[in-house]
Amino acid sequence: MPMTRRRGTHALLLVATMFGGCSDPKPAAIEAKAKPTPGTATPAANKAVDTTDEGDGGPEVAAAAWAWTLPKGIHTPPRVPEDNAMSADKVELGHRLFMDKRLSIDGTRSCYSCHQNELGNADGRTKALGPGNKDLPRNTPTIWNVGLSATLYWDGRSDSLEAQALAALKGGNMALGDAVESKAAEIGALPEYAAAFAKAFGTPAKVTGLHVAQALSAYERTLLCGDTVHDNDTQDEAAKRGWVLFSGPAGCITCHAQDNFSDGLYHRMGIGAGDPAAAGIDLGRGKITGKPEDNFLFRTPTLRNVARTAPYFHDGSAATLEDAVRIMASGGITTAGPVDSNLIDRKLTPEQLADLVAFLRSLDCPGKLEVKGEQKVDGIGGA
Ligand code: HEC
Numbered sequence: 300m301p302m303t304r305r306r307g308t309h310a311l312l313l314v315a316t317m318f319g320g321c322s323d324p325k326p327a328a329i330e331a332k333a334k335p336t337p338g339t340a341t342p343a344a345n346k347a348v349d350t351t352d353e354g355d356g357g358p359e360v361a362a363a364a365w366a367w368t369l370p371k372g373i374h375t376p377p378r379v380p381e382d383n384a385m386s387a388d389k390v391e392l393g394h395r396l397f398m399d400k401r402l403s404i405d406g407t408r409s410c411y412s413c414h415q416n417e418l419g420n421a422d423g424r425t426k427a428l429g430p431g432n433k434d435l436p437r438n439t440p441t442i443w444n445v446g447l448s449a450t451l452y453w454d455g456r457s458d459s460l461e462a463q464a465l466a467a468l469k470g471g472n473m474a475l476g477d478a479v480e481s482k483a484a485e486i487g488a489l490p491e492y493a494a495a496f497a498k499a500f501g502t503p504a505k506v507t508g509l510h511v512a513q514a515l516s517a518y519e520r521t522l523l524c525g526d527t528v529h530d531n532d533t534q535d536e537a538a539k540r541g542w543v544l545f546s547g548p549a550g551c552i553t554c555h556a557q558d559n560f561s562d563g564l565y566h567r568m569g570i571g572a573g574d575p576a577a578a579g580i581d582l583g584r585g586k587i588t589g590k591p592e593d594n595f596l597f598r599t600p601t602l603r604n605v606a607r608t609a610p611y612f613h614d615g616s617a618a619t620l621e622d623a624v625r626i627m628a629s630g631g632i633t634t635a636g637p638v639d640s641n642l643i644d645r646k647l648t649p650e651q652l653a654d655l656v657a658f659l660r661s662l663d664c665p666g667k668l669e670v671k672g673e674q675k676v677d678g679i680g681g682a
């Protein structure tokens with residue numbers, strides 16, 4: 300299996316980043332003793348490693364580096380921007396912020412409101428419901444493994460988690476708009492947060508929207524999903540047959556590739572496609588690049604945990620996993636013009652389609668986000 304080439308070895312702790320100001324640190328790879336618990340973002344699971352040389356009169360402040368605990372099936376740690384090094388304090392702060400409804404304009408939504416455990420870290424709705432019960436234009440994706448994606452959103456309009464988090468805070472998700480800076484300062488000044496921001500960012504004079512976005516992003520980078528039934532090779536016969544189809548004759552792996560089952564590229568599947576001039580139509584990638592040839596292209600989503608994130612597609616138009624798989628395996632939606640050339644009718648039997656679904660179920664994530672505080676929201680299920 301190409302996706303599990305380190306099968307059988309222990310997860311590696313990889314030292315991926317270091318704090319600025321540290322001269323010539325030594326990256327190290329250490330065999331993890333304990334079995335990793337995917338998705339549990341506790342600081343204890345991610346120990347800081349001292350990378351300073353002993354006895355060389357090196358920097359006074361021990362240069363801490365972040366050690367990744369990669370679950371089975373995930374071979375590369377998330378990319379970390381130079382100006383937002385990982386630390387246990389920052390991850391802990393980001394975790395609290397992710398669960399805090401006070402970050403939305405009217406105190407009705409935390410990030411978790413739409414990205415929930417019980418609903419595969421999505422919200423179970425066709426399209427998301429923002430503060431003020433405002434209907435948002437797209438289906439909520441899972442946030443497992445978002446740290447592995449080079450671009451974020453169905454149309455890839457954010458190229459970092461930090462940019463995405465700021466957009467989520469300002470835009471329809473949390474609806475802060477220009478109030479993002481005053482809200483960040485207000486949250487940062489709360490007694491229960493002031494010390495946490497100081498620990499994570501070294502006493503910022505004033506907590507900014509960027510600090511909040513950076514802490515949220517650090518937390519999100521720890522949300523790794525691997526160690527699934529598929530990664531552990533403990534799947535049943537139907538799932539095994541499904542994997543053979545998926546990675547062979549059904550052609551799914553062309554786009555749903557690599558550890559996270561996504562090539563990170565944009566494809567036209569015909570879902571929601573139509574007259575580009577029609578009111579309210581979602582142009583996808585085309586809206587971002589302004590190029591007509593990019594109209595109705597959407598980024599390949601991960602398939603990890605997919606059995607739990609119904610409904611499907613950027614517009615939530617497929618109610619069940621069976622529906623989504625059938626559309627993918629039978630050449631997409633062609634009513635509004637041609638689709639990606641790799642998307643063809645594979646002429647699969649109902650049994651083969653069921654096997655593909657069985658395979659996708661073997662990608663259920665074993666981890667959970669640790670919920671903090673009361674998370675019930677009217678109009679959004681789960682919690
Ligand atoms: C009201 C529901 C809602 C809330 C609240 C919400 N999100 Fe989202 N989130 C969405 C939707 C819908 C999308 C997809 C939007 C798009 O592609 O245009 C999304 C996309 C994302 C993505 C990109 C995932 C990917 O694979 O591209 C990340 C990361 C994310 N949200 C994190 C957050 C963070 C952090 C917060 C809190 C600041 C937050 N979300 C609050 C609904 C929500």
Ligand code: HEC
Nearest residue numbers: 549551554566570597598599611612613623627628639641
């Ligand atoms: C040409 C690239 C390509 C191929 C081939 C492909 N997919 Fe997809 N897949 C995508 C894209 C892009 C989307 C998102 C489409 C949208 O929302 O408009 C998607 C969405 C999905 C979804 C819904 C995920 C979600 O979170 O909403 C499932 C399930 C899925 N694909 C399974 C499959 C299966 C099974 C196969 C093989 C039969 C397959 N795909 C073949 C690119 C591809």
